[in-house]
Amino acid sequence: MQLEILDWESVLAADAATVGGKAWHLARLKQLGLPVPEGLVIPAGWGRLHDDEAVPPAIPLELSAALQKALATRGWLNRPLAVRSSAAGEDSATASFAGIYRTCLNVCGIEQVQLAVREVWASLSSPTAIAYRQRLNPGASMPGMAVVVMPLLPAVASGIAFTCDPITGRDDRLVIHAQWGLGESLVGGQATGDEYVFGEDLLDDHWILLHEQIGSKATKAVARPEGGTAMVPTSAVEATGSVLSAAQALALAELLRDAAVALDFTHPFYDLEWVWDGEQFWLTQARPVTARPRYTYPALQTQPAYWTRGNTCEVVPEPLSPIDWCNARKLVNELLTQGYILAGYPLLPGLQRAGLFHGRLYLQLSLLQWEVFDALGVIPQLTNSLIGGRQPEITLPSASPVDGFARLRRVVRYMLRSPAQRRRGQCAMERAMAEAVQWRKQPLPEDVAGLRAEILRHFHVARSAADLFFLQGSGGGSLAMLVDQLDKCFPGEGYALATALLAGGEPSVTARQSYELMALARLWGESIRQERVEASSDHGHSENPRFQDAFNEFLERYGHRGLYESYFRNPRWREAPEYLLSQLGQLAEVDEAALQARQKAAVTEALVRIRSGVPFWKRAFILKLAKAATQECNQREAARSALTALMEPGRRLLLAAGCYLVEQGVLVREADIFQLMLSEILRVLDGDIPETGVKARVSERKRLFEQWSQETAPDVLVEASRHSRQGWQANESAAASVTASNNSRRYQGIPTGTGLARGKVRLLLHPSDGYKLQKGDILVAPSTDPGWTPLFLRAAGLVVETGGYLSHGAIVAREFAIPAVVNLTGVLAELKDGDMVEVDGMSGGVTLLERNGQ
Template sequence: MLTSDGDRRLAGPEHHPLILGFQDIASDALPLVGGKAANLGVLTRAGLPVPPGICLTTWAYRRVAEGAHLGEVLDALARTAPGDTAALAELAGRARAAVLAAPVPDDIARAVRRAADGPVAVRSSATAEDLPDASFAGQQDTYLNVVGPEAVLDAVRRCWASLWTDRAVAYRAANGIDHAAVHLAVVIQRMVQAEVAGVMFTANPVTGRRREVVIDASPGLGESVVSGGVNPDHFVVGPAKKITKRVLGDKATVIRSVGGGGTEQVARESADGPCLTDDQIVALAGLGARVEDHYGSPQDTEWAIDSSGALWLTQARPITTLYPLPETDPGGLRVYFCFSLAQGLHRPITPMGVSAFRTLAGSVIATLFGPRTGPLPLTEPGMRLFGDVTGVMRSRVGRAVVPRLLDVMEARSAVVLRSLFDDPRLSVTHRSPLPAVRRVWRVAARYRTPVRIVQALRDPRSARRRMAWVVERLRERLALSPDATPEQRLDHVEHCLGTQVVPMIPHIVPFPAAGFLMMALAARLLRGRGRPGELPTVLRGLPHNVTTEMDLALWHAASRIRADAASARALAGPALPQGELPPVLRAELDGFLARYGHRAVAEIDVGMPRWADDPSHVLGVLANYLRLDDPSLAPDEQFARGAREAEEMIGTLARRVGGLRGRVVRFALGRTRELAGYREMPKFCFIVALGEMRGHLAAVGKELAGRGLLEEPDDVFMLSIAEARAGLGGADQRALVRTRRATYERELRRRHIPRVMLSDGTEPEAVGAAAPVEGAMTGTPASPGTVTGKARVILDPVGAHLSPGEILVAPSTDPGWTPLFLTAGGLVMEMGGSNSHGAVVAREYGIPAVVGVPDATSRVATGDEITVDGTTGAVTLAASPAASPARPPA
């Protein structure tokens, strides 16, 4: 029997345990025993069927590591970028060799030999392993059916060294975990000679559905399933403990223990029957439910059934890939739509950004529907904004209108929502369109929307005058005395976001609406006579777009900087200039920031620094522009060329239909060009307001930091407006901010965000999705034309480099990205529709674009040659030489 009795070591002034039995390991023992052993201890103490064993604690590893003299390697690792995989691998190899060569102290060796009681499994248990946000599954080594004291000691040494496998070092680097802070314990556990074994997830890891148990099973030891070395049987058990799916694998190989120690993989005759009975499947699901209930979260488990039919639990760890559930009332299925992604924002939103958005959303609802008494239909799982659209799904008008809006804004989400129409749990309950029509008419009448549409069509110059009036009036509403107290500033933020900004937007919307109505009229008149890609050409070089004007202003600044030798030299180096800038560069930067300093990447989040706060992104874009040396590719020339092509296309289409209809087409498309560019103005007004409010919130943060209630002024953006007010009342918010920052940093590393999610965790997009054909990707055509070039995968535009002609591949974009468009040869986005922000700007610059391409940033690597067909929506990945490794995203 494996036991914890015996060795304990005196290390310094304290006694540190060298050996602990599973029954002695509490949930707070992670630093001492690592994640795997901590979980086995928790499961054992909970009375779950865990094979007995002991843990050789991290103090043993610490002493061996001291003898390995890893300091130089650790220092080098701390200086190595996460993307430098070659350097990481070289350093990992040095660390492994040093640990394997280090002597094992006699007392540790004696303790290990004493634990070698019969066949055992020797398993690594790192302190950064099986954590709630990073499982580290498979990063360290396990040795099965180890027999004999010396073999067990050798396996322990190899487990210690496996803390420094290439994959473990790369994983820690990618997750921002300090290598020096990670230690390794070793589990020595009685070997279960399994007849059948496998893995079990207590929530579906593909669809996200909670309480849907997924089991993979195969004869023999579970290593064949865990390592992917066999096609296992696959079972799915629903929440009601009913088996809902069976897919039998060939189970062509089996891993079994060898008598003298070790394992062997042998071929096995194919069998038609399952390796588990229905009773065993249901029993496994019941065991999984007990484990999940004990931990309070879905678990990834490993299990085995021995020759006597006994069921053993050999491991449990959190399923870290599941997206967090929205906070929802129990009872009834709810549907949530991710507003963050629809706005081109992949990263998490700061708590202050969420608070500001909630305040604005409340104002929108009050403006459209009158005062609201209940809570807003918003929730923030994973620090992203999701809206409860269950009411839309249950309304006949909602089903007709919202997916159509998404078709041109975020097309893939529209497809996903439509896929839910046949779900009987979401049947239509609101059939009459009259309430929605009455609401829309009341708002339109209040703001004289029909009259303003007619005015804009009669005289487009009136729209320009109206826009100037709106911006001037908005700035007046946002103004506040510079002598205001922090309390007054916070009051002003709530007042402006809650009542002053949104009522200005209905004064703007009629003008771009008129432009797109005219485009819709032209499309109807051209029905049957237009060709793919012709009508979108009309939107090239579109005037009156504030974002396009911003990008071209930056390009013109770059042209003037190029003419000044000192300024050009300052931006020519590998690093951005520091300290005092040359006069011309300083003047151009200041001039640009005076007009556009309120803008930023991820600018809908008031917690994100504005360009005026940190102009490094602007300097990086200017440096990128200076690398463009082909006059024909100059953005202003391309923009002008696009405008000429648009005007020529209007003439072509008008002549094609001829007569009165042709004159109407010419008029309609002319008004489209005059008015559609104003589509960016509503968001521009919001961003102007958020930039102004950020300044007031920063002053509040400075006050709280000065009082010692925050550690840094910027910590205020990790609070809500109400929490900042509590801070002004004397509440110490430092601990709350530390917790929030840790969550925020973790969410920054999340790569997958669901477009649509159900309240049980299901991602409808993942249900029944067919596996993509290799190299073939399709999305929504967004800007016509075809281009072939090298891809540049960029996840964050700040500091990114995009060489002229490279194809930008991104998760999504907002106006903070668009300066990169000026040198891009094409655009591929995972999010968006034909009228999303990135699509509009791509059309205006005349670069081919395809949006809504699922998983584009993971299926394409920087340096890959791809062809983007913005007319058909196809993205083709050229075959790459096998010897050419994919480079990491920029």
Template sequence: METRLDDRLIRDFTAIDARMLAEVGGKAANLGELTRAGLPVPLGFCVMTEAYRRVAESVGGVSGEPAKARELLLAAEMPGDVRDAVVAGYERLGVATPVAVRSSATAEDLPFASFAGQQDTFLNVVGAEAVLDAVRRCWASLWTDRAVAYRESNGIDHDVVRLAVVVQEMVQSAVAGVLFTANPVTGRRREAVVDASPGLGEAVVSGAVNPDHFVVDTESGEIRERGLGDKRVLIRSLPGGGTEQVEHTADGACLTDEQVRDLAALGARVEAHYGAPQDTEWALDADGTLWLTQARPITTLFPLPDGATAEDPRVFLCFSVAQGLQRPITPIGLAGFRLMASGLADLFGRPARDRLAGPAPYREAGQRLWVDATTLVRSKPGRAIVPRALDVMETRSSVVLRGLFDDPRFSLVHTSWRPFLRRFARVAARYRLPVHIVRAVADPASAHRRMAQIAATQRELLAVSDTATAVQRLDHCEDVLGERTVRVLPMIFPLAAAGFAMLGLAGKVLGKQWRPGDLQPVLRGLPHNVTTEMDLELWHVAVAIRADAESGAALRDRSARELAALFHEGALPEVAQRGLAGFLRDYGHRAVAEIDLGLPRWSDDPAHILGVLANYLRLDDPALAPDVQFARGAAEAEETVRRLARRVGRVRGRFVRFALGRARLLVGLREMPKYHLVVAFAHVREQVGLIGAELAAEGLLETVDDVYFLDFKEIREALGGKDFRAEVAARHEVYDREMRRRRVPRVLLSDGTEPEAVASQGGPTGPGALVGTPASAGTVTGRARVVLDPVGAHLEPGEILVAPSTDPGWTPLFLTAGGLVMEMGGANSHGAVVAREYGIPAVVGVAEAVDRITTGQLITVDGALGTVVPADQD
């Protein structure tokens, strides 16, 4: 009669599904899910987290210092019922069956963090006593330095993590490796990536070997790339247990084309089951049977905008990055942009169906702002205007966008300028744009008077009664963002545009008498630039503080946080208190990442400004003072104007002097649209905060600031009595995870492709480049640090780690590394996976990297191109 297993302590894979993460950990949950889906998973069972809990409690609990926690767990006596359950589970597989014993943590194989290899695995374990020992060692591995560092970098609380253990029949593989169902480097979905090598898959996963590499179109089965590695190392099982690593001589590919296609098809089945791209491990036994030994989400792919599909090719431009904002935007910040986008759509005669949802081109992904730029890319006006605008905003985005113009999927369709000109003419006529441009050129003083009038108009538009109800405040906020602010912006743009028009005309008149870059000095030291004026005012505050001994000492001796608290209490030294209060009166509505209305303003939290003031006090060279440099720039600009005018003779020179003079008087107004936008955002933030105070007082939110994690529709529902505390808590977690995302694509296609990464892969390598396998996209230039052993290794922040190979024990070094170069490994080895998660550029499989690169050498690593170039040759 078969022994009944205690399902509180162990369970067969057939009794496990994805909902049991807390009981069985990520790896076991996935193996159970795959088994129940009918996919080819070797038999096995899970030693559940309850067993770990009992052992941990038997030693008084484990937490804190990793080495002590490991020591306690390894020394702990396994409770009798746990021991009996593990032995019974193993004997059901067979008394002397070789098994793999693998850690399965509750914080593992998650959608946002894979934890690849952070806990231990033991292969080819034979016999009940050996299995028990391996289980105990897996428990202890929850507290390795690398696992602790990884949890901390992902914001996961050590005290809530538990460990289960997978015991699974060992596949004595002829060939094994990893399979990604989407390309982890380019982001392209439906493009499977296979790394394979003879023997056990550990050789590929650990980065001990340069594997064969295949890229397969999942739809057609076409093998798009085929790269053969040297496969010089083979890991194989030993009779009686354990493994050995031996030298191996490669002879061609280790997989046939048919086997590669079979793997891609199997991966497609796994992805279809989960509904998301997967990172899998597989093994092909001596009989040719294909097995799945693991699956986890690919955590490094940037999420696609809602509705994006490979069947409908679309181009998405990241407006967040174009604005210089890498970080995520709060839910209320996104809601504000949806309303503004709807207002702009109204302006151009394309009203949104749902104003709160935003117009059709507006998209969100990864809590960043995106624009569906497909129509723009496929039209003549779009190709002419948008890249030129991006040249000013974010040059690399314009380069990437232009690179799509030759893609047949985005060929020109809209070849006429008429529709665009008609819409623009309507707006121009409505706001009398030509009149204001001409008037600004003729009389710049009138432009500045008009700007003052616009500021007064905006103050009127933002006025709200102190006795307004919460619902009235909410109505007001929606009106400000969706209507009133949009009406102000077209009044401002033509004034700065007049300046740029004159700059362009001057260039035309100069003709061949000027070279690229000659006009740039003209724009130095511009008057009427609100941002420059703000910076100079802050400098003047610093000068006053430096002249006051008490204020100067306070800023030098106390932290910015302490100073901010004292300011709010009115307790700073008088000069510092008065100076900062005056600055915040004029500019307190501004902030770091200020286009997100959900973030605190400087008036809410002046710590950043106080830190800047403290840095100003350390500036000892008078020649570097901001006001001195501004005056120097203005003088240089005036001299440049005179020099350029002299080049073209008296008549044309007079026009050049006039045009460049007008440009200097007007171009500084380019900051005003964003300035007024931020004024509106700060006002809306204040009003929403007042609503949040009411909701928190009624117990519908935990804190006042939680209101910024709702959108306007939800705030209205909360005012009707709906409790949003659970939703807000979940959103805080997602937001915190997105804060740790270190790489955001500039442009994204609807099939997940990052065009910047693809373009880099096809580019020239250049002289002196060391070539390897692209593993984590991005480019970084920094000093190399060649490390042969991670124990005791020191890596300065930003240094590029150069190593022969890396396993999970190396990954704590990644926290400070600016990039990674490895001699061995494929794009899916541990080092590559973790580099992608940390967002650092990485190139692997670089022959003789540790010999050809020296510590301290300045190198450029291009993780998409797969090159490492000495800086003097890049």
């Protein structure tokens, strides 16, 4: 065997099984800029495998010589050391082996080091270790055992911590246990230390000390002069006082969370060990939390946990950068709970409704279905239709009269309170738009402290916009009731009639934006004709100031929008107007009179059906619901626009921070700032993360992002195990519904735009490919956001893989009375460019009439 003693850098270049989980995590922490003591690692394979725990294996002569040389080189021959196990599989995401393998503290001199290494090897075959491994994986072979050797820190205090609540599973909690002296008394259960419980501040990613409990701390572990450790009594002051001050505990909490985020920002749930040497905190161990309890409502505890992309794959179809995920996991909870708060529903605190899998944003569908049912009585089937996607449904418990009455009270309370809340939301939108303009036009801070403060203030303001969140997250109530009432009168036609009834009317901000863009296109056409006339004369070229002024006014109102604008990393139209300009030529050909006639015809036809098939006493109620549904959908779009407007100055501030860090040599490119979480950005600006650590995090996440970009994320995930994310599995039921009939193929989705259209399929994966769309084509897309809207105006019909009745594509298609069908998972793989299809916006069917070239 070729001998090699590894340092932390070499550990990362080695095979993970060779160095073991403990060494691997410590090396990663060091690489990512966390305070980890220097160390060396004896790779696995040197210890002789045996069955006799009482006879530790001998140290090979070549290893003994290399170990002595490595210790001498580092000046560690006469320094107290810690010798720890690092077996393959230890401290992994599925097994911790906490307390199973041997750790030796205060090891002095080469002889003691060799003996400690032998004891660590021997612990691999202890009865406890064998039993634990067999329980995890019966019949598995003996793993390799690497050994970590580190200086023993002069521990004034030490302890363990969890970056989630290990008892409840809440991920907005952080728990620290602290004890005087060495940590083995706490880990071994020989003493009860202090406990500090922190809660996450939802507004600025900081931590707040919620609870401190003083432990007995009657004894503590200390290093003996001759080697090893001993338990000694603590002083009266130590026994009754706090191990950590409030400031120390907060600094440690921020450090621990940073370590967890650095290791895995998607699931930062770790069990860590730490030491305070009187001057700074050190991290000495990190392992993923392997048995995080499922924190949810009692009714869901025994049911599978479903996660869906049915709605989010429209808004954020691509992988999220860390800064986007950091923002999304906070905003999703706020968006989805404001209506329940208004209704007086007792939400379970600390629930997380957003998850990041395959780099994509998922919603906790089980929670969504339960909360809207338990709060307001909306059944899971209707919830799924509003969200979009083809998801499974939770099982509902038997309803009692008491529960039904409570839900009715909450519905009434919501209906009584929501008008005033919507008025507050309208005022909040106006304030947000004005504040965004002011923020955008004010000069950037001149120093790093001012820049840090402004970034923090921006996120605080954007995340506390509760009135906007209400409008954005609770816009489906009236629409759901409208569909339900129409379905009772016209079975199976509720969606189609509601869609037709909502065509035209008061335009949403997105529709107004589109109408103004069509007006710009006409001005642009006039400008082009003028240029041609001037070019044919002797007057030469002159710009059209009328068009330029109108375009500048358009950007002043809508320049905060952009293609897939929900990502901080994507530029706004104000920064990159090329996409808008590229659309003008084809938009100039749109017949706006025909569009308005189509809208009017859809409404007229729907009203005729309602007058003929709805009792007179119910018609007024249905028309009132239609008006309310239009208002709610419009406010949903307007709130999104306002929240996007608030993002624009945030993007500007983040890029300014990126530029500053590039100048300091911390980042390579200013856009690398988007590869950091908000908490990391603040720590980097404070100088708390070294340059090498920042660059390592950015580089690692870029590789991860590229990996995610190549993956196909499932529409629905089902939790197969409560204890690890390896247990998440794709739900195969989320597939396109295809039926064969008379040599044609019919795809059934959700109707969201009225009328019938036939045309050639044009598959577009991104709105920047919109130049391929010809007049009369059927636009088929994976998802849509406001950046796609100009294309809607040119398409004869719309087919979208994703989305539900409240999706952006559905709302805009209804307004423009475009034949549209959404929620057709997999249809992009079924259809090809040039295929002839029929889109039935009334039934939700898309029929393949003729294959291209056949």
